[in-house]
Amino acid sequence: MVVPAASLDRGALASDTPAVTPTDENAREVEESRESYREWLSGPESFLAAVARHELPVGQSLRFGVKGDVELPEAGAMVTIAATDDGFRVDGFKRGPGMVRLGRYRLRLSHQNAPAVVVIDPDAKRERLAPRWFPYAPGLRFILSLEPDPEKIALESTRERDRSAERVGWFTFSLEGRECRVAAIRLLEPGVPEDSLQILFKDRTNGRESYHIGRYLDLDPLEDGGYLVDFNRSYNPACAFSPHYNCPVPPPENRLVVAIRAGEMTPEP
Numbered sequence: 001m002v003v004p005a006a007s008l009d010r011g012a013l014a015s016d017t018p019a020v021t022p023t024d025e026n027a028r029e030v031e032e033s034r035e036s037y038r039e040w041l042s043g044p045e046s047f048l049a050a051v052a053r054h055e056l057p058v059g060q061s062l063r064f065g066v067k068g069d070v071e072l073p074e075a076g077a078m079v080t081i082a083a084t085d086d087g088f089r090v091d092g093f094k095r096g097p098g099m100v101r102l103g104r105y106r107l108r109l110s111h112q113n114a115p116a117v118v119v120i121d122p123d124a125k126r127e128r129l130a131p132r133w134f135p136y137a138p139g140l141r142f143i144l145s146l147e148p149d150p151e152k153i154a155l156e157s158t159r160e161r162d163r164s165a166e167r168v169g170w171f172t173f174s175l176e177g178r179e180c181r182v183a184a185i186r187l188l189e190p191g192v193p194e195d196s197l198q199i200l201f202k203d204r205t206n207g208r209e210s211y212h213i214g215r216y217l218d219l220d221p222l223e224d225g226g227y228l229v230d231f232n233r234s235y236n237p238a239c240a241f242s243p244h245y246n247c248p249v250p251p252p253e254n255r256l257v258v259a260i261r262a263g264e265m266t267p268e269p
Contacts, residue, residue, distance in 0.1 A: 044122035047241035075103035083115035097191035214250040234263030
């Protein structure tokens with residue numbers, strides 16, 4: 001319905017307060033998540049606090065702590081960690097990937113088809129790396145339908161072994177006058193939820209403005225069956241901040257010929 005000009009609220013017209021648009025709200029949510037990430041990166045479990053990585057093949061175990069196989073003199077105790085096909089055993093108790101506290105240290109149990117324990121020391125001297133992002137780009141936020149096409153695949157990684165994954169399907173969108181097609185991927189590893197989908201991608205900004213290996217984007221399902229694909233929320237793998245992690249490499253089909261100037265950029269020293 002068209003409202004006649006004479007019937008409009010004169011007070012509303014005179015207001016200096018601009019209306020909050022959906023774009024404003026989306027940008028605010030993205031900025032809030034970035035601020036939370038900045039705080040986490042300075043915290044005790046940050047990537048920047050990782051000081052060592054110890055590979056732990058399935059069936060083998062290591063003792064961490066005072067007089068352990070891996071000596072952590074200020075741990076105050078000792079813990080035995082063994083890798084299994086579907087997770088870990090900590091002092092004989094079954095558990096999945098995650099954090100174990102040991103004195104001042106955190107031990108990150110990482111399976112990823114190449115089990116390992118990453119030692120995190122909140123008190124260690126940290127490399128000075130600060131996250132940074134492209135300005136919010138509303139044109140790089142899409143609501144897309146998933147074209148199912150399930151297939152088991154192997155992803156290269158920053159370590160020697162490939163990462164097991166499933167290509168669940170495809171998303172198609174247009175950018176810079178080009179049709180782009182990317183695969184939605186689910187990692188097939190202990191601790192990864194069945195409904196966890198990601199786009200691991202490279203684009204024309206890699207190696208210059210963004211991290212050279214590529215970036216990741218977690219996918220949010222919507223009630224109508226579609227997905228929110230917001231590249232403003234794309235982020236760097238842990239390997240952008242530390243050499244002690246094992247990160248999957250985007251598959252060849254997700255190497256875009258356009259520039260995605262949204263989301264996280266290369267960290268700044």
